[in-house]
Amino acid sequence: MKFNQIPTPAYICEESKLNNNLKILNEISIKSGAKVLCALKGFAFSPAMLNCANALAGATCSGLNEAKYARSFGFKSVHTYSPAFKDSQIDEIIALSDHIIFNSLNQLRAFGKKAKNAGVSIGLRLNPQSSASPCDAYNPCARYSRLGVSAKMLQNATNDDLDLLDGLHFHALCEQNSKALELVLNAFKANFSALIERKNIKWLNFGGGHHISKQGYDKELLISLINEYSSDFSVYLEPGEAVGWQCGYLLASVLDVVDNEIPTYIIDASAQCHMPDTALMPYRPALRGEILNKNEQKNAHKCRFGGATCLAGDVVGLEAGEPDFYIKEPLKIGDKVIFEDQIHYSVVKNTTFNGVCLPALVWCKDNGEYELKRIFDYEDFARRN
Ligand SMILES: Cc1ncc(COP(=O)(O)O)c(C=O)c1O
Numbered sequence: 001m002k003f004n005q006i007p008t009p010a011y012i013c014e015e016s017k018l019n020n021n022l023k024i025l026n027e028i029s030i031k032s033g034a035k036v037l038c039a040l041k042g043f044a045f046s047p048a049m050l051n052c053a054n055a056l057a058g059a060t061c062s063g064l065n066e067a068k069y070a071r072s073f074g075f076k077s078v079h080t081y082s083p084a085f086k087d088s089q090i091d092e093i094i095a096l097s098d099h100i101i102f103n104s105l106n107q108l109r110a111f112g113k114k115a116k117n118a119g120v121s122i123g124l125r126l127n128p129q130s131s132a133s134p135c136d137a138y139n140p141c142a143r144y145s146r147l148g149v150s151a152k153m154l155q156n157a158t159n160d161d162l163d164l165l166d167g168l169h170f171h172a173l174c175e176q177n178s179k180a181l182e183l184v185l186n187a188f189k190a191n192f193s194a195l196i197e198r199k200n201i202k203w204l205n206f207g208g209g210h211h212i213s214k215q216g217y218d219k220e221l222l223i224s225l226i227n228e229y230s231s232d233f234s235v236y237l238e239p240g241e242a243v244g245w246q247c248g249y250l251l252a253s254v255l256d257v258v259d260n261e262i263p264t265y266i267i268d269a270s271a272q273c274h275m276p277d278t279a280l281m282p283y284r285p286a287l288r289g290e291i292l293n294k295n296e297q298k299n300a301h302k303c304r305f306g307g308a309t310c311l312a313g314d315v316v317g318l319e320a321g322e323p324d325f326y327i328k329e330p331l332k333i334g335d336k337v338i339f340e341d342q343i344h345y346s347v348v349k350n351t352t353f354n355g356v357c358l359p360a361l362v363w364c365k366d367n368g369e370y371e372l373k374r375i376f377d378y379e380d381f382a383r384r385n
Pocket of ligand 1: 238
C-alpha cells in the first residue's frame with residue numbers, strides 16, 4: 001500500500017524503529033544478565049508482537065486478557081500481575097503464567113498455594129515508598145497507594161506467607177533515567193533487606209518506567225545497578241514505553257476548519273479517544289513539521305487541532321497548556337497531519353467515545369512498505385456499547 005492510500009485515522013508503527021528499541025533492550029540484557037519483558041499494558045500492537053516475542057525474554061501482563069494475548073504471540077515467558085485477581089479467572093491465569101505477582105497479603109493467601117502447586121513462580125509486589133514519578137497519577141508510591149505492600153503492611157506477614165514467595169517485585173518509575181532507579185533501589189534495600197535475604201527469594205523484578213531507549217538514558221548506570229543483584233538473583237525489567245518509544249505516529253485528515261479567533265482544524269482523530277495520555281495528562285504530542293523556534297513562530301501560521309467529538313476539551317495539547325501549534329502554511333480540508341510517538345499507551349487506551357471509529361493499525365515494514373493490518377468499523381463500536 002502507498003502512504004497516500006492509508007485510510008485515516010491510522011496508527012502507523014515502524015518496524016525499523018521498533019527493532020532499534022528492541023536491540024537496545026537486548027544489549028542491556030546481554031551486558032547485565034537481566035531479563036527484559038514487554039509490558040503489554042503500554043505496548044500491545046498486534047503486527048509488532050512477533051518482533052517483541054522473538055527479541056525479549058517474555059511479556060508482563062495485567063490479567064487474563066493480556067496473558068492470553070502474550071501466549072497467542074508465543075512470548076517465551078508470561079508474568080502476570082494485577083492489583084487484584086478474580087476467583088473466576090485465577091485458574092486460567094495460573095495455567096497461562098510462569099510468574100504470578102500478588103499485590104497484597106490477602107491475595108497471596110487466597111491464591112498463592114494453588115498457583116505454587118501448579119508450578120507457577122510466586123511474587124509479591126512491594127511498595128518501596130520512593131518514587132520520582134512526574135505526577136501523582138503515575139506515582140505508585142504516593143500516600144495511600146493501593147499498589148503493593150509497604151514495609152509497615154509487611155509486618156502482618158507470617159512465615160507461611162513469606163515461604164510461598166519465589167520473588168519480589170516493585171514498580172515505582174515513570175519515564176525515568178537510571179539515577180531514579182538507584183534511589184528506589186536504595187529505599188527497596190533499606191525497607192525490605194530481611195525479606196530480600198530470605199533463601200527462598202530467587203528473583204527480583206524492578207518493574208517498568210525505565211526510559212532505556214530514550215536518547216541520553218544512562219545505560220551504564222542501569223547495568224551496574226543490576227549487577228549488584230545479578231549474582232544472587234534473576235533480575236527482570238518490564239518496560240512498556242521503552243519498547244514502543246518513538247516507533248510510530250497517528251495519521252489524521254483535516255475535516256474542517258473553524259475560525260473563532262484562531263483557526264482550529266477539526267480532524268478525524270481525537271485527542272480524547274485516540275491520544276488519551278495527551279487529553280488526561282500534561283503531555284503534548286509533537287506535530288510533524290511544526291515550527292518550534294520562537295523567532296520563526298512570529299511569521300508562521302498559528303492554529304489548533306480538535307477532534308470531531310462534542311467534548312470542548314478535545315483539543316490536542318490543551319491539557320498540557322500548549323494547544324497552539326505553528327506551521328508554515330494554513331492547511332486545506334483533506335490534508336493529512338501526523339502526531340508523533342502515538343503508539344505506546346495510545347492503542348491500548350483508545351475509546352469510541354461519541355461513536356468515533358478507532359484508528360486503523362498499519363505496519364510499516366523494515367523495507368518501507370505499508371501494510372494495513374486492521375480496520376475498525378461499526379461492528380467494533382456496537383460490540384463495545
Ligand atoms: C506493574 C507495571 N509494570 C510495568 C509497567 C510499564 O511501565 P512503562 O511503560 O512506564 O515502562 C507498568 C506501567 O504502569 C506497571 O504498572
